[in-house]
Amino acid sequence: MIHVSIIGATGYTGVELVRLLGLREDVVLDHLTSRTYAGQKIQHLFPHLLGNVDHTCEELDLEQVTTDSDVIFVALPHGHALPIAKKAKEKGKKVIDLGADFRLKDAAVYEEWYKVPHTEPKLLEEAVYGLPEWDRDAIKDATVIANPGCFVTSILLGLMPLMKKKDWIVPNSIICDSKSGTSGAGRAGNVANLFTEVESSFKAYGVAHHRHTPEIEQLLTQMAGTDTMIQFTPHLVPMSRGILSTIYATVTGGHTADEIHALFEEAYADEPFVQVLPAGMWPMTKSVKGTNNCQLGVTYDERTGRVIIVSVIDNLMKGAAGQAVQNMNLMFGLAETTGLQMIGLFP
Amino acid sequence: MIHVSIIGATGYTGVELVRLLGLREDVVLDHLTSRTYAGQKIQHLFPHLLGNVDHTCEELDLEQVTTDSDVIFVALPHGHALPIAKKAKEKGKKVIDLGADFRLKDAAVYEEWYKVPHTEPKLLEEAVYGLPEWDRDAIKDATVIANPGCFVTSILLGLMPLMKKKDWIVPNSIICDSKSGTSGAGRAGNVANLFTEVESSFKAYGVAHHRHTPEIEQLLTQMAGTDTMIQFTPHLVPMSRGILSTIYATVTGGHTADEIHALFEEAYADEPFVQVLPAGMWPMTKSVKGTNNCQLGVTYDERTGRVIIVSVIDNLMKGAAGQAVQNMNLMFGLAETTGLQMIGLFP
Amino acid sequence: MIHVSIIGATGYTGVELVRLLGLREDVVLDHLTSRTYAGQKIQHLFPHLLGNVDHTCEELDLEQVTTDSDVIFVALPHGHALPIAKKAKEKGKKVIDLGADFRLKDAAVYEEWYKVPHTEPKLLEEAVYGLPEWDRDAIKDATVIANPGCFVTSILLGLMPLMKKKDWIVPNSIICDSKSGTSGAGRAGNVANLFTEVESSFKAYGVAHHRHTPEIEQLLTQMAGTDTMIQFTPHLVPMSRGILSTIYATVTGGHTADEIHALFEEAYADEPFVQVLPAGMWPMTKSVKGTNNCQLGVTYDERTGRVIIVSVIDNLMKGAAGQAVQNMNLMFGLAETTGLQMIGLFP
Amino acid sequence: MIHVSIIGATGYTGVELVRLLGLREDVVLDHLTSRTYAGQKIQHLFPHLLGNVDHTCEELDLEQVTTDSDVIFVALPHGHALPIAKKAKEKGKKVIDLGADFRLKDAAVYEEWYKVPHTEPKLLEEAVYGLPEWDRDAIKDATVIANPGCFVTSILLGLMPLMKKKDWIVPNSIICDSKSGTSGAGRAGNVANLFTEVESSFKAYGVAHHRHTPEIEQLLTQMAGTDTMIQFTPHLVPMSRGILSTIYATVTGGHTADEIHALFEEAYADEPFVQVLPAGMWPMTKSVKGTNNCQLGVTYDERTGRVIIVSVIDNLMKGAAGQAVQNMNLMFGLAETTGLQMIGLFP
The missing domain is CATH 3.40.50.720 (NAD(P)-binding Rossmann-like Domain)
Structure with missing residues (x-):
């Protein structure tokens, strides 16, 4: 016991x-x-x-x-x-x-x-x-x-396979646009988090200044073995649980969409709590509600040269x-x- | 000016x-x-x-x-x-x-x-x-x-045509089951009204003891010209604005469904802010959002002998x-x- | 297996x-x-x-x-x-x-x-x-x-202890005002159940004519051993899961609030999925989300002579x-x- | 008339x-x-x-x-x-x-x-x-x-002052991460837009392939006088009305945060439907609900060299x-x- x-x-x-x-x-x-x-x-x-x-x-x-x-x-x-x-x-x-x-x-x-x-x-x-x-x-x-922090977990699991490859993405090109449910704000009674204020609305907060930024950068730097700086913007979604991070990074080139998707599938093949969705499917937070899962959608946009990763977790669980x-x-x-x-x- | x-x-x-x-x-x-x-x-x-x-x-x-x-x-x-x-x-x-x-x-x-x-x-x-x-x-x-109070307004407009008839409904048979959005609870930061607590949930509160009870009874008594006691139960709906009251009363008899519906239509024919819905239609709070309107649905259940009135307002507006x-x-x-x-x- | x-x-x-x-x-x-x-x-x-x-x-x-x-x-x-x-x-x-x-x-x-x-x-x-x-x-x-039907379960568990007592409540005085989340409406794509239509709104439907009515009456009649007719009104709450039924019945008299509360506590003392809340507490649907539980709040309003029971279940689970x-x-x-x-x- | x-x-x-x-x-x-x-x-x-x-x-x-x-x-x-x-x-x-x-x-x-x-x-x-x-x-x-398209309007108003400056931002560095309420999906009854599916959840869709992309690029190209390619990702927010676009672009340098904020204030000083928020404030969709307004928050992140613009509109109104x-x-x-x-x- x-x-x-x-x-x-x-x-x-x-x-x-x-x-x-x-x-x-x-x-x-x-x-x-x-x-x-x-x-x-x-x-x-x-x-x-x-x-x-x-x-x-x-x-x-x-x-x-x-x-x-x-x-x-x-x-x-x-x-x-x-x-x-x-x-x-x-x-x-x-x-x-x-x-x-x-x-x-x-x-x-x-x-x-x-x-x-x-x-x-x-x-x-x-x-x-x-x-x-x-x-x-x-x-x-x-x-x-x-x-780990809740936003951080969603982002690290979304980027880890690429960071470990060291040179697949352009340093400092990473932008993490994250969206969180309200339980992440805690259980203190303040006006900004009242149902009446939050319902049927959406907003950004802590733009350019959120405390999870150095934590994300510390781990990405460890994973990539090189100093990494990111842009991180959190937003508040009118839902209790869930985080979705949309992550953008410029690919250094020479990698196809299939190759990038396969990289993720292999990286997480044996992980019990990470699921990579089939190409063309994108995750929603509701699919992981109440669980310790992280679900990932990945694509490479040949037009712009960027990889786009969408990562969802339940902020109170895997987060x-x-x-x-x-x-x-x-x-x-x-x-x-x-x-x-x-x-x-x-x- | x-x-x-x-x-x-x-x-x-x-x-x-x-x-x-x-x-x-x-x-x-x-x-x-x-x-x-x-x-x-x-x-x-x-x-x-x-x-x-x-x-x-x-x-x-x-x-x-x-x-x-x-x-x-x-x-x-x-x-x-x-x-x-x-x-x-x-x-x-x-x-x-x-x-x-x-x-x-x-x-x-x-x-x-x-x-x-x-x-x-x-x-x-x-x-x-x-x-x-x-x-x-x-x-x-x-x-x-x-x-007037917000719950009160929804109930008084729902009952007024019947009360004025004095003897169409059984005294003390009135039950008002009301549901309110969260803005009625005010803008103080307390835990019970946080988005995270209220979202995707429904509850009753103040059962048998809500302060709007004597106000409703005072006005119904004036309208009917006879002492009237009601049962009033408020509930909290996960929405910002809106009140819906479902009102039940036993009809004394001898009145048809058509007669009762016509009573409401006539009573409010010239009122700019009260709309009686066609028989068989029931109102929803969203229809009056942001307006000073009250919308009413009315039916008489021959099986049970009760009139059922559904009344909606925007609690911050007509309420x-x-x-x-x-x-x-x-x-x-x-x-x-x-x-x-x-x-x-x-x- | x-x-x-x-x-x-x-x-x-x-x-x-x-x-x-x-x-x-x-x-x-x-x-x-x-x-x-x-x-x-x-x-x-x-x-x-x-x-x-x-x-x-x-x-x-x-x-x-x-x-x-x-x-x-x-x-x-x-x-x-x-x-x-x-x-x-x-x-x-x-x-x-x-x-x-x-x-x-x-x-x-x-x-x-x-x-x-x-x-x-x-x-x-x-x-x-x-x-x-x-x-x-x-x-x-x-x-x-x-x-059993979802509404029906919430109502039967709310009334069973009283019905079994045969003569504690006035026959035909029962009113069941029920509120359901949207998953009860099923997974067919129709306009009335779109997010855009339902969000931040509340409505009644099927007033006086819902199909669960005869099912409720059949079981209550069995429990009480006497023909029982009820009034049943369902409503739609902007939430996915959950049913709350507010049940009113006139008490025949001679029973105190404590006695009625104790009746419920005893009736469900050994039931694994039914919890009776302490007097003065009222349940919310969120407390039973994802579970097979039914939670009940009960009071006796001495002023009006009615018992009021609030019953919550998860409509997809216990329902x-x-x-x-x-x-x-x-x-x-x-x-x-x-x-x-x-x-x-x-x- | x-x-x-x-x-x-x-x-x-x-x-x-x-x-x-x-x-x-x-x-x-x-x-x-x-x-x-x-x-x-x-x-x-x-x-x-x-x-x-x-x-x-x-x-x-x-x-x-x-x-x-x-x-x-x-x-x-x-x-x-x-x-x-x-x-x-x-x-x-x-x-x-x-x-x-x-x-x-x-x-x-x-x-x-x-x-x-x-x-x-x-x-x-x-x-x-x-x-x-x-x-x-x-x-x-x-x-x-x-x-104009709804997403498009939110993005064009967010970028117009900068585009007109021709050389303040790095071509092709623009990322538009947009979030929309559900009314943008129209009033057809389909399963994916049911309340039960959308409520309390958040998702991306049309990643790298949304039809508003060429429209945004056409207008930005006109405004800047030079070919402009963007990354555009739409998301679905559990709310009926509202769009918020978070827009990132790398600044060419030599411009301070104050200068960039002033650029926006001047650009929209005489516009009746565009409001630039004071520095440090960020808009929420609820503030423009039901109106033809666009509200903008702007900052320059000196750490990363990017401008971040948050733009909100009501998709059914200004959109x-x-x-x-x-x-x-x-x-x-x-x-x-x-x-x-x-x-x-x-x-």
Whole structure:
């Protein structure tokens, strides 16, 4: 049995972890913490849990949590995972941080984009970036996992096969036009995210300045082995779940559409959670709703010389809680798909 | 020119008044007040106003507002209209209250349901209930208008022809099952009204205890000339605008389906804002979106002996700002439809 | 291993059966039939199945299907299940009909509401109504199951505890005001169900004339042991999945709110798929999305003397495919919850 | 009085023309034609017109229509406007084609993308492209107007100030990532556009092959005076109305962010229907809902050297019917804003 605690269980990613872990027979949910709702039954706060999960939300008692748990999921805003990871490390426990605290390898870059000091540089060094399709071996041995950002995951899986080819695309020609559902904005009550404001509307935000930019560039640079700069624009879609990224890059030439499509098919042939669509088909977010899947459509536009990749994930699943559980499975020697084999909720 | 101020201009009903009045050539918008956004340009807060309304939101200066304005629209939560109406009355100005402060004729009932003392019993006595289809003559001469509640309007227009017949329906058999879009909940940032919570879901709320209940009963009682008690249940629909009320009542007998349908057609034949649909057609909220219209479908179920009325309005229009402007038109001797002749925004 | 075929696999209920059965280790999917899409891979038609279900849709070959399968799910419009059930019966196989062909015990009533002759009166007599909470013992021994209608299920579970009490509510006082998501309308391309028409709107339909009316009355009459007539009005909600029924009935008197709430809690204490909410809480459809659950809120309004019950289900699950699988589990001696233990997809 | 007929009045653009023209006091609606609904009252087909427009839909009688009308709006699929424009021209009447028949100046390009022969090359030569902000003088004298495509309008208005500068952006660096509401797909009943399929989902379509591509390139080439090739990708947003285009282009250098923003502000300072947002603000589609407005956000990303423009319109208004009426106003010597001064329907 794996003993698990979730820090920040009443945010959308936290409660999605509860959904994924609450019925597993190889997992014990120890502590579900919530500052706002401590003392209340989580099934009354979230009636979709009624009859399935009967925990009472607690204040975080770091000593207790790190004593009782084998692995601690941190589903809190950036900054909060640092002391938790430190204490867990001392006690020999594992941490999966769904926030940004261990994603950027350069603490200075972290501090520039997140405006807080990074107090655990040594842990940062040790931390493993939790994208299994990129480096699952490192994850198996990790103590601290930096679970990737939601936009980031959709983009990295969309570009990885090409980046690994090193010279198939023109450096710095990459444009990532991403669209997200609203659950990515979290569960805080603010006017801009009211149903009345968002419904039947579409907008861009964080143009040229979104915090996921350095994370995407760090990983693409690692994959390609050369400095890579991208353009990233997020948008808000009137839907709860789902991210679709449309990715453009100029191809260096000499590669046919068939060759490029085959590259993707081969790259992901053995991946349980990535599906490459037949040429001419394009994915929609609804197809991966509630699952840990990433679906990819790819084409090469001979007219313009660009490859266009469309990548969809469920932001709360492969973009957050699902990927975190995939990482947990790897860290504990389980089949990677344990508890994650599900068919999307369509329609 | 009519000089107008809007108190609470940055709530949904307030900004809807701005939409209706901002381009009128016979109206001058004097003051738009907002506690939260004082000092900010309203067209930057609400970019749909860009290029059309260039006011800066102000703190409420009651002395100034009542000096400058001929009529003051109060679009604030209950309790706030009382001192405003008092001062306006002193200065000989008119007030249209879109809140609940002057709706319930019995101050004790007001205090029971709204949990605040009513400080202006004399004004309450004078105030006229602003449902033009019920008593437009009284509105013409009014100083203080109690603009009806949104659910209430949909229900009163749905029942008025029957109530006036006195004995066509069984007393206390009325059930009003109402469904509202989310703009009725206002523009405060709370978790329950986030897009992510509301989208693709449907729920009931305030079952057996909603504050519109005594207001509906007061007016039905007036119309029927006999004490009337109803069952009222509101629900939340994942849409921004619109109310649909499904109303059930047991018919005393002796009336045919044709007779009942004809009753409605005659009752509203000359009303500019009420349309009775042909028998067999049922209204949808989208048909009245953005307009001051109420559309009604009516049938008599011979099997069960009940009349069923389906009534739709736009809650921000005939349920709030549109009806308020209709009342203003009447109070200032204008054609009742001035500035309100519009076709619904479909689709 | 249970060998299963799904007739009409490319409608919403059919493909939901595929979702529920496609990953089960105790089930073999034999034939997925579709008139429209025969010859096409179902995972290309429904990309949420990609990588999970690799069947090709087939024309229905009744001889083959009834030879190969232990149980046949029929997810077709009414009329089509009759010859299929006949053939299956001859071969000693089981049939679960998700349509209306075996729901109404009186063939004349069936013919009146569905406008087609009932060709299998003997099978109709044998067929068992597949609402496990009402009579699971009969289901265990059944050959032909009439899977209940979606609206019907939400209403029957909402009323069953009261009906069984025989004299707690006034006969014929029941009003069922139901609201459904759009997947209930099926997957035919018609203008009225286009996104553009339905979005951000709400409407009633089939007022006083919906085909689920006699089915509801038949079962309530059985439960109460006395003729019961209801008023039923369906509405369309801009959401894909979910039904919420608001049910009103006049209480005969002498019963307190606590007593009524306790009646429901006791009635469903051991039911795996029905949850009664604490007094004062009201359910929303999103809480049961993707699950076989029914959640109920109940109150007694002392002012009006009415009980108000709010019942939510996922129309494709407890209202169709989920309940069908629950019935299959019972018919094959499996744990009733096999393959159906899941937490709702919130948000 | 201008006598107007609408050919194809029961599609979404056709009925939007009815909304815009139905209440105008300087316009007479002569004929509303519809193949599918001939003989039916348009207000029963579209109840938002109830009480406002009492026309019966007719079969197209080309002789009659061109005799009675001063201007004929053609709101039909491509190919259908050709014979209508021919006949109108013979009778000395004006035509505004909301389809694609007169948009592409090269008949061969038209035939390649639209797969039908162009039978009226002479009219094609005469036809004027109806984007008033580009060349309103030509529109004033036109007989046949090619009303621009919806995506096209959003992109052209977003790029025009830069294109006119000739050498500010790198040729062929332009990427247009566009997102549209569902009304752009028309009012035909097909499965892919059902509410159940589209709701809470997002997808790309027509990647690298959309028919608006050559139209965009033709106009950009005219504006820049040099051959221009673009990348265009449309997406479908779960909302009825609205288009947002995110446009990327590499700046040749030497231009600051302030300079670029000022360029846009100056270019559109006197345009009644285009608003440039203050730097740092980004538009949302809801702000222009129901209006003829285009709102633009602009920034220059110094890090990447790209300009990013976000452009929003209502696809049925500035993207179709609104722009068509704007063109009509110009052709008949009216104030360009006649009947089009309206504030967006927010929320």
